[in-house]
Amino acid sequence: MTDTAPPPTTTGAQEEELHPIRLRVNGVLRTAEVPARRLLSDCLRHDLGLTGTHVGCEHGVCGACTVQVDGRPMRSCLMFAVSAQDHEITTVEGLERPDGTLHAVQRAFRECHGLQCGFCTPGFLNVIAAFLEENPKPSEEEARDAVAGNLCRCTGYQNIVKAVLRAAELRLEEQVDEDAPVEVDEVAR
Amino acid sequence: MTERMIGAPVPRTEDARLVTGRGHYLDDLGAGAYEVAFVRSPHAHARITSIDVEAALDTEGLVAVYLYEDLTGKVAEPLPLLIPHPALTHGRTAYPLAKDVVRHVGEAIVMVVATDRYRAEDACERITVEYEFLPPVVGIDKAAGGEHLVHADVPGNVAAHMVQEVGDAPAAIAAAPNRLELQLDIERSACMPMEGRGVLARWDEADASMRVYTSTQTSTGVRAAVAAKLELPLDRVEVITPDVGGGFGVKIVHPWPEEVLVPWAARLLGHEVKWTEDRREHFVSSAHERGQLQTVRVGFDDEGRVLGLDVEILHDNGAYTPYGIIVPIITSTQLLGPYKPGAYRVDFRSLYTNTVIVTPYRGAGRPQGVFAMERTMDAIADHLGRDRADVRAANFIQPHEMPYDHGLLFQDGRPLIYDSGDFPASLDKLKKLVGWDDFEVFRAQARAEGRRVGIGIGCYVEGTGVGPYEGGHVQVETSGKVNVATGLTSQGQGHQTAFAQVVADELGVPFEDVSVTTGDTRRFGYAVGTFASRAAVMSGNAIALAARKVREKALRIAGEALGADPGDLEIVDGVVRVKDDHSSAIPLGTVAVLSNPLRYAFDDASKAATQFGGNADPSRPPVAEDDEPGLEGRDFYSPPRATFANGMHAAIVETDPETAEIRVLRYCVIHDCGHLLNPLIVEGQVHGGVAQGVAGALYERMEYDENGQLLNASFMDFLMPYASEVPSVEIDHLETPSPLNPLGIKGAGEAGVIPGAAVLASAIEDAEGFPITRMPIQPSELFHLRRRHAAGEIPPLRRVRTAPEEFPTA
Incomplete structure (x- = not known):
């Protein structure tokens, strides 16, 4: 056996340089010191404790680790943490509103049984949340295309596609609801 | 009247945490744990002639390097053959770390522990293994030909040969008016869950106990295996299955080499140790099927x-x-x-x-x-x-x-x-x-x-x-909330929802009041596992039977309290009441209080169960000879x-x-x-x-x-x-x-x-x-x-x- 005690202290040799970084994650300014090679996915999960972002392949194919970088879906396993400096990151933890109201896509996934084991789900939610900003009223084909870059092993995608369409409905309903009181006020004035 | 829950398309309880990133999968646990990476064989069949770890020793963050020779006690023995069969005349299992010979690409040879996975992999890269190549046997034709052997002591590469017969098929075919022969070929695929395997172990030196979290389809199986391999009493080992990112069969195998090695190293190092399988590892060192x-x-x-x-x-x-x-x-x-x-x-x-x-x-x-x-x-x-x-x-x-x-x-x-x-x-x-x-x-x-x-x-x-069986435990708290446990594990099948539906109907309580725990040996120690489309049948029925026991006990206690025949009572929405007189009623939570005679009151509800609080018959023991305190029940289903x-x-x-x-x-x-x-x-x-x-x-x-x-x-x-x-x-x-x-x-x-x-x-x-x-x-x-x-x-x-x-x- 070749134990090298005491373990965690640095040996002096080959010490990795750490880089201070500043990211805005889910609206909150976060800082970390990371080696240049640290993946954004690992930084989010292990340095910032946001373990809702999952890692399924670490080579950018499965999409489980998808977060939004400045509102655009991005595979966090294909991005170094240092290159996220000064960017705005949204993870699954940041999809719901501060008052705890779930995002339309989160509600739609539950309603449509769009998840089973839930491991790939955060990636899908981020992809769909960003997609609906660009295409608020997708057709079924567009909905299917939108999620066709993410892998799921449980659902056969049937209810994920349904959930995209349902999320679009819920999102539009929300906007109507939010607009409604304003209109009432205007009428009152 | 409570709506019937069994058969209803109830949205899943699990989803509330899973859509918000609040689930906990294996690698989400154990912040601060040492992490493991393996040197795995790049060759399909080879004899290991030397392993040189020298160059790895000054890797920053390195904690330990283990070879087969370092393994101790039963950890150094071959992994168990889980399901022996008389026809399996030449069953063979691997060692947790390869001993002398590797038999497939991906077989683990060296275990490296470091402060994080990056550094563990750094060290792996600096370890040199030398091999003497042996002829690889790949494909069914090559295996059946038997020219080269995978195991030197298994003639013809035949692990098992089995024949089952009903009637005389060759004679029936020969006598039939029409005959055909087909040659068919089906290739390998694999379960490929989105989350690979993973193990986290924590040794408590003062308590001499081991807690293992593992992404498994059988927590009780892993517990028994870890206890046996580490030579620990069963009651010093607990295995908890966190949220599991899919299984599809591969996670029923146990103990995987890592499920033995990680707890073993955690005890040796006196520190939490974790291994999370990466995707390539899953391809080359888990399991396939179909061929x-x-x-x-x-x-x-x-x-x-x-x-x-x-x-x-x-x-x-x-x-x-x-x-x-x-x-x-x-x-x-x-x-x-x-x-x-x-x-x-x-x-x-x-x-x-x-x-x-x-x-x-x-x-x-x-x-x-x-x-x-x-x-x-x-x-x-x-x-x-x-x-x-x-x-x-x-x-x-x-x-x-x-x-x-x-x-x-x-x-x-x-x-x-x-x-x-x-x-x-x-x-x-x-x-x-x-x-x-x-x-x-x-x-x-x-x-x-x-x-x-x-x-x-x-x-x-x-x-x-x-079979052979699964069990269920149903417990009503004094708040009226219902805790349910079964030993088998969940990998996305919605057990927390489906089993709560069963209990809601069987016991007569609101679905929202039922919470279900699966795959946690602290809560239920007897179980087999989740495979063979068995969870709903086995645990669903066991939980139904356990709920029926609780119901029976609740009706008896409530009958005594209400002065009614238990046969005249029903439980609706968590309240026991007389069928013909709904004003004569008692909440299940109160029945739970009455079921557990107390000496000490800790809240308002418990006052009623203390020795001066109730009107119990002083001539009888507070708990009858054939009874137990608590409004709970346990039962098993064995088909x-x-x-x-x-x-x-x-x-x-x-x-x-x-x-x-x-x-x-x-x-x-x-x-x-x-x-x-x-x-x-x-x-x-x-x-x-x-x-x-x-x-x-x-x-x-x-x-x-x-x-x-x-x-x-x-x-x-x-x-x-x-x-x-x-x-x-x-x-x-x-x-x-x-x-x-x-x-x-x-x-x-x-x-x-x-x-x-x-x-x-x-x-x-x-x-x-x-x-x-x-x-x-x-x-x-x-x-x-x-x-x-x-x-x-x-x-x-x-x-x-x-x-x-x-x-x-x-």
Whole structure:
């Protein structure tokens, strides 16, 4: 056996340089010191404790680790943490509103049984949340295309596609609801 | 009145945490734990001549390096052979770290522990292993040839040879008016859950106890294995299954080498240790399934009734056999499907190869068996010029013949007896759903447009809910909240929801008041695991029985409190009341207080149960001799044998005349798993299964080269389907209850995947007009088959010869 005690202290040799970084994650300014090679996915999960972002392949194919970088879906396993400096990151933890109201896509996934084991789900939610900003009223084909870059092993995608369409409905309903009181006020004035 | 929950499409309780990122999967735990990486063999078959770790020792953050020689006690012994069988005469298992010889690419040789995974991998890269190459045995032909051996002491590479016979099949075939022989080939795929395996272990020196978190399908199995390997008393080991990102079979194998090594190292180092499998590791060091070569000989009458069936199977079990020969046993028994062959003989040999081990993947040997049987049914129909559905119907076991005894032994060691099912009704439903009788009209229309289409069908029967047992515990708290526990684990099947539905109905409490824990040995120590579509059947029924016990006790105690006969009471919305007088009532939470005589009051509710608070009979002991304190109950469900679900699928495909691209236009499913606990969840299971069936038929395979290198060991190269590849699934249910269990249910987890390869082979063959005998089939292969067909190497189907104008010219 070749134990090298005491373990965690640095040996002096080959010490990795750490880089201070500043990211805005889910609206909150976060800082970390990371080696240049640290993946954004690992930084989010292990340095910032946001373990809702999952890692399924670490080579950018499965999409489980998808977060939004400045509102655009991005595979966090294909991005170094240092290159996220000064960017705005949204993870699954940041999809719901501060008052705890779930995002339309989160509600739609539950309603449509769009998840089973839930491991790939955060990636899908981020992809769909960003997609609906660009295409608020997708057709079924567009909905299917939108999620066709993410892998799921449980659902056969049937209810994920349904959930995209349902999320679009819920999102539009929300906007109507939010607009409604304003209109009432205007009428009152 | 409480709405009935069983059978309702209740949205899942689990989702609240899973859609918000609040679930906890294995790698989400253990912040600050040391992390493990392995040096794994890059060679399929080699003798290790030296291992040099010197260069790794000054790696920053390195904690420890372990070789086989460092392992102690039982950890240094081979891993257990989990399911011994008399026919498995040459079972072999691996050591946790390779000892002398490696037998597949990916076998672990050196374990490195460091402060994080990056550094552990840094150290792995600096370790040099030297090898003396041995001849690799790759592929069933090479294994069966026996020229080179995977294990020097296993002659002919044969791990097991098993024959089962009912009647004299060879004689029946010889005497039959019609005979056919088929050579079939089905390749490897794998479970491929989105979350790989992973283990986290924490040793508590003061308590001399071990806590293990593992992404497993059996926490009790891992607990027993860890206790045995580390030589710890069982009560010093607890195993907790966190949220699990999919299993599909691969996580039922236990203990995986890492499940022994990580706890062992955690104890040695006095520090939390974690290993999280990466995707490449999952490809080369977990498990695969499916690979078989099959020879089918069949004799049949002019109606297509099978008189004799003789099947020989060569099964590739990979380098070791830790899970025994369950897969080929299931193939050889479940091959029979809904049919009754006059005489049956099945002979399988399970063979070693220098590849990743083969253990159950959703379907567990059934997709191969169904492929053999359904290809045979299609071949019979074609030979006789009869409708493929009619030939199947001619061979069906009829409803009045249930229970039907095949005279064989099933995978649970019990007789293969079907409990219920209505196959003719299923077939009728399927034909209507897919439009079977109108297909020729569609084909003609398509042909007029220059398109090539075909329809296929596949039927299966699936033994589900195998024993030996599962248990359930139901406890009502003084708040009225209900805690439920069962020992088996969850990997996305919605157990927290489905089992809460069962308890809500059985006990008469609001669904929202029930919380369910699975796979935590602290809560329930007796369990088997989640496999074989057994969770709902086994734990669902055990929990129902436990809830009935609690209900009985609640009625007794409430009867005493209300001065009523328990028979006159009912429980509705968590309140026990007199059926005819709802004003005479007592909440279950209060019954829970009364059930537990107290000396000390800790809140208002508990005052009533203290010695001066109630009006208990002073002449009797506070807890009767045959009673226990607490409003709780525990029970077990142990069935005499499996319950058999069934289903029939049909698909319509289009094959591109130029590119040979295969598109599934429709995929229809009739599914009978008895009563549905939650249709939303059952349909979700079917959807996922169908996607894996389509994947195994058209996309996925393990591409080993002759040296045993897995060429497509990444998601970039292993073609797991995206939403763009999986067709819409149309489902209709038949509900033939099982007479074997209190809830009348059958398993549903694996059903969707089982006939996938058979159905799509049937449909592609129908589109192309020549036999399809090998799956999966990708466009390039179909293209080559067309060329061989055009060159006369592959004869056309008979129905093409008799009606050539209805089929495309090649």
